[in-house]
Amino acid sequence: MNGSLFPPLATFGHGPQTIAIALATPLVFLLACASPRLRALRPGILALAPVPALAAAVLAADSGPLVLDQMLFPAVFVLDPPGALLLGVSALLWAAAGAYAIAFMRDETENAWFVACWLLTLLGNVGVFMAADVASFYLAFALVSLPAYGLIVERQREADEVGRLYISVALLGEAFLIIAFAALALGAPDHSLLISDGVGALAASPWRDATIGLLIAGFGAKIGVIPFHVWMPSSYRAASIPAAAVLSGAAVNAGIIGLIRFLPWDGAIAGWGNALVALGMFGAFYGVAIGLTQRNAKTILAYSSISQMGLVAATLGAGLLAGTAVAASGAALYAAHHGLAKGGLFLSIGVVMTRGSGRSAWPIPFVLLLALSLAGLPPTGGALAKLAIKEPLGDGVLGALSTLSAIATTLLMLHFLLRLRETRAACSEKYAREKFATGLIVPWLVVTAASVAVPAAYFWETAPDASALFDYRQFVEFLWPVIIGALLALISLRRIGRAPQAPEGDIAAFLPRAAKRIGAIGSYIEWTESVTRNWPVAAATLLAIATTLAGIGLLDR
Amino acid sequence: MLMASDGLATTSAGFLLPSIIMLPVGAMLLAFLLGGRRTVLTALIVTAVGIALAAAIAFVVWQEDRALVYVVGGWAPPLGVAFRADGFSAIMLVATALIVSATGWFALDSFGATKGAPETRPTFAFWTLLLSVWAALNGVFLGWDLFNLYVALEMLTFAAVPLVCLDGRTATLTAALRYLLFALLGSALYLLGATLLYGAYGALDIGLLSARVRPEPAAWVALAAMTAGLLAKTALFPLHLWLPPAHAGAPPPASAMLSALVVKASFFLVLRLWLNLAPSQMGEGIAQILAAMGAGAIIVGSVLALRQARLKLLIAYSTVAQLGYLFLVFPLAAGAHAWAGSAWVGGALQAVSHAFAKAAMFLSAGLITKALGHDRIAEFRGLGRIAAPAVVAFGLGGVSLMGLPPSGGFTAKWLLLTAAIESGQWAWALVMAVGGLFAAGYVYRVIAPALAPAQTPSPAPPTPVSSRGTALALALALFAVMLGFAPPELFGFLKVGAPLARHGSVE
Numbered sequence A: 001m002n003g004s005l006f007p008p009l010a011t012f013g014h015g016p017q018t019i020a021i022a023l024a025t026p027l028v029f030l031l032a033c034a035s036p037r038l039r040a041l042r043p044g045i046l047a048l049a050p051v052p053a054l055a056a057a058v059l060a061a062d063s064g065p066l067v068l069d070q071m072l073f074p075a076v077f078v079l080d081p082p083g084a085l086l087l088g089v090s091a092l093l094w095a096a097a098g099a100y101a102i103a104f105m106r107d108e109t110e111n112a113w114f115v116a117c118w119l120l121t122l123l124g125n126v127g128v129f130m131a132a133d134v135a136s137f138y139l140a141f142a143l144v145s146l147p148a149y150g151l152i153v154e155r156q157r158e159a160d161e162v163g164r165l166y167i168s169v170a171l172l173g174e175a176f177l178i179i180a181f182a183a184l185a186l187g188a189p190d191h192s193l194l195i196s197d198g199v200g201a202l203a204a205s206p207w208r209d210a211t212i213g214l215l216i217a218g219f220g221a222k223i224g225v226i227p228f229h230v231w232m233p234s235s236y237r238a239a240s241i242p243a244a245a246v247l248s249g250a251a252v253n254a255g256i257i258g259l260i261r262f263l264p265w266d267g268a269i270a271g272w273g274n275a276l277v278a279l280g281m282f283g284a285f286y287g288v289a290i291g292l293t294q295r296n297a298k299t300i301l302a303y304s305s306i307s308q309m310g311l312v313a314a315t316l317g318a319g320l321l322a323g324t325a326v327a328a329s330g331a332a333l334y335a336a337h338h339g340l341a342k343g344g345l346f347l348s349i350g351v352v353m354t355r356g357s358g359r360s361a362w363p364i365p366f367v368l369l370l371a372l373s374l375a376g377l378p379p380t381g382g383a384l385a386k387l388a389i390k391e392p393l394g395d396g397v398l399g400a401l402s403t404l405s406a407i408a409t410t411l412l413m414l415h416f417l418l419r420l421r422e423t424r425a426a427c428s429e430k431y432a433r434e435k436f437a438t439g440l441i442v443p444w445l446v447v448t449a450a451s452v453a454v455p456a457a458y459f460w461e462t463a464p465d466a467s468a469l470f471d472y473r474q475f476v477e478f479l480w481p482v483i484i485g486a487l488l489a490l491i492s493l494r495r496i497g498r499a500p501q502a503p504e505g506d507i508a509a510f511l512p513r514a515a516k517r518i519g520a521i522g523s524y525i526e527w528t529e530s531v532t533r534n535w536p537v538a539a540a541t542l543l544a545i546a547t548t549l550a551g552i553g554l555l556d557r
Numbered sequence B: 001m002l003m004a005s006d007g008l009a010t011t012s013a014g015f016l017l018p019s020i021i022m023l024p025v026g027a028m029l030l031a032f033l034l035g036g037r038r039t040v041l042t043a044l045i046v047t048a049v050g051i052a053l054a055a056a057i058a059f060v061v062w063q064e065d066r067a068l069v070y071v072v073g074g075w076a077p078p079l080g081v082a083f084r085a086d087g088f089s090a091i092m093l094v095a096t097a098l099i100v101s102a103t104g105w106f107a108l109d110s111f112g113a114t115k116g117a118p119e120t121r122p123t124f125a126f127w128t129l130l131l132s133v134w135a136a137l138n139g140v141f142l143g144w145d146l147f148n149l150y151v152a153l154e155m156l157t158f159a160a161v162p163l164v165c166l167d168g169r170t171a172t173l174t175a176a177l178r179y180l181l182f183a184l185l186g187s188a189l190y191l192l193g194a195t196l197l198y199g200a201y202g203a204l205d206i207g208l209l210s211a212r213v214r215p216e217p218a219a220w221v222a223l224a225a226m227t228a229g230l231l232a233k234t235a236l237f238p239l240h241l242w243l244p245p246a247h248a249g250a251p252p253p254a255s256a257m258l259s260a261l262v263v264k265a266s267f268f269l270v271l272r273l274w275l276n277l278a279p280s281q282m283g284e285g286i287a288q289i290l291a292a293m294g295a296g297a298i299i300v301g302s303v304l305a306l307r308q309a310r311l312k313l314l315i316a317y318s319t320v321a322q323l324g325y326l327f328l329v330f331p332l333a334a335g336a337h338a339w340a341g342s343a344w345v346g347g348a349l350q351a352v353s354h355a356f357a358k359a360a361m362f363l364s365a366g367l368i369t370k371a372l373g374h375d376r377i378a379e380f381r382g383l384g385r386i387a388a389p390a391v392v393a394f395g396l397g398g399v400s401l402m403g404l405p406p407s408g409g410f411t412a413k414w415l416l417l418t419a420a421i422e423s424g425q426w427a428w429a430l431v432m433a434v435g436g437l438f439a440a441g442y443v444y445r446v447i448a449p450a451l452a453p454a455q456t457p458s459p460a461p462p463t464p465v466s467s468r469g470t471a472l473a474l475a476l477a478l479f480a481v482m483l484g485f486a487p488p489e490l491f492g493f494l495k496v497g498a499p500l501a502r503h504g505s506v507e
Helices: A015-033 A036-048 A051-059 A081-104 A112-130 A134-145 A148-153 A160-187 A195-200 A208-223 A231-238 A241-251 A253-262 A270-292 A297-322 A326-354 A363-374 A381-393 A397-431 A437-462 A466-470 A472-498 A506-532 A535-556 B016-034 B037-064 B087-111 B121-142 B146-164 B170-201 B206-212 B217-234 B243-249 B252-277 B280-306 B311-327 B329-333 B340-372 B388-402 B408-422 B426-451 B467-485 B489-495
Strands: A066-068 A075-077 B068-071 B082-085
Touching (some): A015 A066, A015 A075, A051 A081, A081 A241, A081 A326, A112 A148, A112 A253, A134 A195, A134 B408, A148 A231, A148 A241, A160 A208, A160 A253, A208 A253, A208 A297, A253 A297, A253 A326, A270 A397, A297 A381, A363 A437, A381 A397, A397 A472, B016 B037, B016 B082, B037 B489, B082 B121, B087 B121, B087 B489, B146 B243, B146 B252, B170 B206, B170 B217, B217 B252, B243 B252, B252 B329, B252 B340, B280 B329, B311 B329, B311 B340, B340 B388, B340 B408, B388 B426, B408 B426
Antiparallel strands (some): A066 A075
């Protein structure tokens, strides 16, 4: 795979500058947002900030790194093909969701905190696809994870618990990653901070297994690998529709690019490869199973993300097992398509809400297209995404499971559509008089179109044999699971709709009790500390320390 | 190398060292003559000159790539007394001058004398104490003679304690008394040790002592006593009983100086003792104990910070925790190992970046308290709409404490973390990672409600806060963050004159 989204223009020699502008634009807008005088410009900022990143993805792939070496940790940014693909779709989604937000939530887009969190998350999201050194990557990853808190809690008055869960998992991921990155850099020649140097030396590193385990846990927390998926359902539900769209479609891919960049694709690592495959495949079905019991349209989409990301994780695990980078490029395309489709689906919730039952139902076929695209319905982009992960998953058990998961996804997506219809009925009154429909429909249609066009364009450029696109056997192979899923839905969805609802975030329901346990340890520590603050104890401790320090030396002789 | 003190002589530009100590002392004496508004003005002008002097010292250290030395009156030790500035001293001088100056400007709002108004006791006291704290800190960072250092330490204690109880309330008086008594215990132990060393080796000069000290009972007892005394003054867990009430009770600009700088001075001397003075084989067993106490401080301090109801106490406990990181330097920077250099630089950066971050956080806590009329975290909802810049300054300081890039805290913790992993001391690496999580937790406790919309309209309209104070808090926080963008030469600068070469050269 050596092409890019589009072939680099031969005359384009400004890669580093383009990368710099892509990174600087959200930052400049962020500073502008602090000025009250520029307050009026704020909404437009949301739609414009990602545009240079989109341009960079199209123009600057493979065209030289941006190196900032006058710092303690030299920063290196570069756009390789999977990075450019994911950056392109993410930037497109950010721009569309920004435009959508302007129409959908005028008040929030006037709020400086909301805009600041939006821009910081965007900055991290743009940076994470281009960062080529460990420190920049860590910075970008922290930015795409932590400020998103503001996007999740902003809309809800009672989002405290949702936000706390989100930030806890995000921080846990950061803690895993910082140790993994430190171990990675230590193994690299001359302690180089370049990711490629660290990964190159990983196979021979004494900390290889610990590092890979921490990387999988850290990035797994971002993409919702079981058991780190607990934050996803409630966060996507609590966030506003455009925020949920960028989180589920763009921010989540920070975890995918992390796995792609940091895992060694030439190692044939059995232990962690098997673990990732198992966790991923389990998540692929677990997400659907729990998702089917949910009522809220956004929660259902979140569970679909858990399922889809599980499939990507399994693909990457298979690549780790086989020691081949084909899995990485396949996973990138799959994740790119998932981002557009999932983002489009979130945006469609608002579109459908504003087209009440009395109005035309023309958006429904498009929603259906997006939904079944996730299941791989040919000739949507989803079929190409499935094609991309077909080779790494192979024809054996994993291939069969992948097909089964397409059936399951069809079922879940039709369940989502049913729930969406109910949402529409419930919301049409509230939004009937709103005039913002066009501002929602245009960005949504752009994303929907991209979900079809981008995988096709990418395949056209990169596939060794583009004739696979027109192979009818392929067509049938991807079509029948969708048909079976649809038939299953016809039979069972009514019954599933009456099934008891699993708590949102499923095993997250146990967390408050666990937190209470941990809190008990905290109060024990607090008690111990209060003892050490007593005068007699403190004075005795001081003497004991002096004696111990002296004693060590005296006895040591 | 400068270790053989026999040849200790004043280097070029060595006169800068006594100048930066005498400058605040002179200003303080002048203040007694001038009084009132002119004290404030003098102090502010002098801090500006002090920044220039500190910068000049750092520049010369960097240019000459060796420690700067000044021998008083040309009498080389043991007859005379020497001052010495290595890379770490120099950066501490710069940080001290900047932070003292910033807190001085910040204090104009609460301790500025207005024209025509009668001079108040706390006002005059604050400015003279500020100058003496600063002079004492410079003395500690430059001192190379154990008795001189004792004088500087005492001056520091006697200037810092009254800062705690400037408002004269019972609670702060109690806190100050606690601080004083415990610090005096520490002083007694330090003096005991210093006297023992003098008796055994006939020298007080650190350089001379480093050549003479042997691992024998007298040295062990002396160093143990001095270390324990210094730990009490640093408030290293479990000797921290005085810190939370003192740092939380002092007026915000005083808290900023106490938490950012004063506790670092005694840590700095522990480093001097075990890395500059004692032979390396003595330090190895001790290092693990110091690090274990540091780890305890990180865990216990953070957990307590997570459980405080008041913002200033939360920040004070966070100081208890962050001081712990400094003591992880001992097992990592000792010995002739490849990682010792990273650990040394990491420790120095942790001291500096925590100083800026913590000063910013205490100043923003002052602004928040002023705006709301209280510092109860449970009632912070909607704060982000009332005092947004103060919340941003607090958050940026928090970014550095958490060790998130691009802050100085990230660089520091990254260096310490890699040193811990490389040396196979995984336990310390784990403690650092957990400490980062806890730090995020207690910063989150403040930021999360601040970002949330106000639940009910606040009973009293918020008091407007000074824009100068806000700008200063933001500037300090940005400094902590921008340290991460420092040029790579900083690594080399911090290693100038560092006690690493003795253990084997690094790089």
